[in-house]
Amino acid sequence: MLKIFFISTLATSVFLIALSLFAIYKNYRSGVNLSFSSTVLSGAVWLYCYSRAYQALEIQSVIFWFKLGYLGIIFIPITYFHFANILIQVKNTKWLVVLNYLVGGLLAVLLLKTNLLINGVYHYPWGNYPRAGIMHPYFLIFFLAVLNIASLQIFFKIFDKKEVITQTRKQQLIYILSAFLIVTLCCADFLPNYGIAVCPLGFIPITLFLIIICYSIVRYQLMNIKIIITRAGIFIFVYAFVLGVPVWVGFKLLGTGLWFLPISLMGFFATVGPFIYFYIQNRAENRLLKDQRRYQATLRQASAGMGRIKDLKKLLNMIVFVLTRAIQIEHALIYIYNEGQKQYVLGASKRKSGNAQFIRNIEEGSELVRYLSTNRNLIIYEEIKQKALDFKDSGLARIAQIILSLEGALVVPIFIDENLTAIIIMGKKDSEKLYSEDDLAVFSILANQTALAIENAKFYEDMQLTHEQLFQAEKMATIGTMADGLSHQINNRFHALGFIAGDALDTIHMNQKELSADQAKEVLTELERAFVRVQENVVQGGEIVQGLLKYTRKGEAGFTAVDVQAVFKSALEMAQFKIKVHELKIVREYDAATIPKIKGNFTQLQEVFFNLIDNGYDAMMQRKNEVMEASYQPTLIVRVLKEDNYAQIIFEDNGMGVKDEDMHKLFTPFFTTKLSSKKGTGLGLYVIRKIVEDNHKGKVEMSSKYMQGTQMKLRLPIAIG
């Protein structure tokens, strides 16, 4: 038994000393921390000296250590009062604090120089314990009074309606008050002073008391008060039982001397204790955290689903929607970094009520951004505001100001690699509850998930852009291959115009003389004919230019009901500038009247058809020129079939076909089987697949037999209505 008290008290005291030093280390200039540290130190003195006294053999040194320990006890309420007064900034109580210290000094003198406070020791079965002197009851009154005054001050501060205090502040004060209620249990340790044989287990509540205080003040971190109190309560309850029952049994039932039963009971309870403790704790926390767990589960689901959204705007909207709905907060904003503007732009916002406008941009150089980039951690508004006050830091104050202007309670930074990519601002919870430690842990995970999802969406956006650039590049390259055909066609228009004009002029020159009516009529007929032909040629030239313009124009974004025949016609018109269309026999195997319209983009589909005609032509010309079959007739068959909600468009040629070994390479960008690189960019099939499958959600299938021909099947959605 002696050993247990000795080790427990010694261990607790060592822990307290460490805690005291830690508080000073955190901020040695803060009065709050210093007074807190002295309270902890007083406790440490008490427990350390008592542990020495439990171990001492000589009665002189037992009394010496007990008295020294009492010195610590005297100063516990005094330093605690001091600490409480600084903490809640009570005005005009400095004299009370000073008075307390003076009384403390007086008590110290009485303690050390007389036997008025401590007069010898009691011998209990567990060891020695100081015996109260004549003055001890007065000390006890002082002790309890000071503690209670301090706690009442805090109590009134918390529930003062007139006082405006922040949520964090309130929370801290609740911690302190709760901690005090726990420490009251220590007062039981005064009972053995008066000869009442109660085992002094004060080191247990005092440890808990200090842990709670430490959490709320030194670490400055928010936690759900309910949880810690519940945990502490259960711990005390279970261990009081585990340690208390055997001791009680030992004393009351068996008398002194029979220690076997209580010790085995203690062994039993010590074994069972942790299980009971964890069981009760689990049950209690499940109840307390029911709501929280529910929304955390929602958040986890949401973050898992986020990765699938490819549209950045949609993704951002989903994030703010989920946040406001799942956590039930007033509002949520997300700012995303815009590389062009070098600032964070409001990407999405959601608020439950009202429609206050939030700033559209946060500058890259703003203090909030710099702070987030450096600290890479969440910012709690209440916390940073408090820090700004405590440290009188104007930088932090400005950050708090920015967050306040966004009505934020919590700021979550989103990093991709080393870069701050997005900033999520979260408003107050509807319940006015604070964000708990567990919440923050979930948000950290959410932040990571969000970062991935944003990166994903951004990547996809870039890809889209790259694709569009690729399509455009492919078109331009194709136009390069058409340059020859185009100039020929345009040149021929000019040439014809020149001849028509030349002949008309010639007619005019030759008929300068007086003309008979018949002659005049003849000349006019000739001139009329010439001008009709001029018009015709101009129209033809215009069509060439129009076709070219249509083809080069960037694809209109919209999807409409597209007429397959019109697409085929315009693709063929463009193809004639590149290939000798007249060399092909084109067989249209579809019913022009019933052919379905496709839900698609005209320009993109024109590009697809163009490439298919072009590829078919090249394959057929290759066969014609290389194989030299006498009866060979290059034939391109175009079929359109209807299949549920899809149109099956088939281009079938009787060209060279593709060798099996080349098949899998065909859809690779820049791969070409065409002999002359002048003919192909190597992008045709790649572009076809991208347009049909990615943009139109259709399907491209290709089958080919070497020396027999190739069949390209497009499956495209039919326009509804």
Next chain:
Amino acid sequence: MAELLIVDDESDIREFSRNFFKKRKIEVSVASGGRQALDLIAAENPALILLDVRMEEITGIEVLRELRKSNPAVKVIMVSGVEDEETIKEANALGVIGYIHKPFILEELEKIVLAQLNNCHA
């Protein structure tokens, strides 16, 4: 016998050049493609041929090659817009007397044709 044969797949070219030379009392026959041209040459033995290079059915160069097999002497002027060096070289090798680039005006053509036909008659 036609003095001048114009081979071109553009109908306006055929129509208006024929009108133009008719007014100058020059016999003109026209062909819309290579095959027809070869037939007409065989049948009419023109003094001068204006031969378009790029035509759909068979090209002017192919017509020229074919023509030179049976008729190495007939005067041929190639007419073209966008042909490359190689085509010009081959045409020269096959003994054409000229190579005119489209577009050009009828007056210019008239000078060239008259000069060549007078040369013939002289």
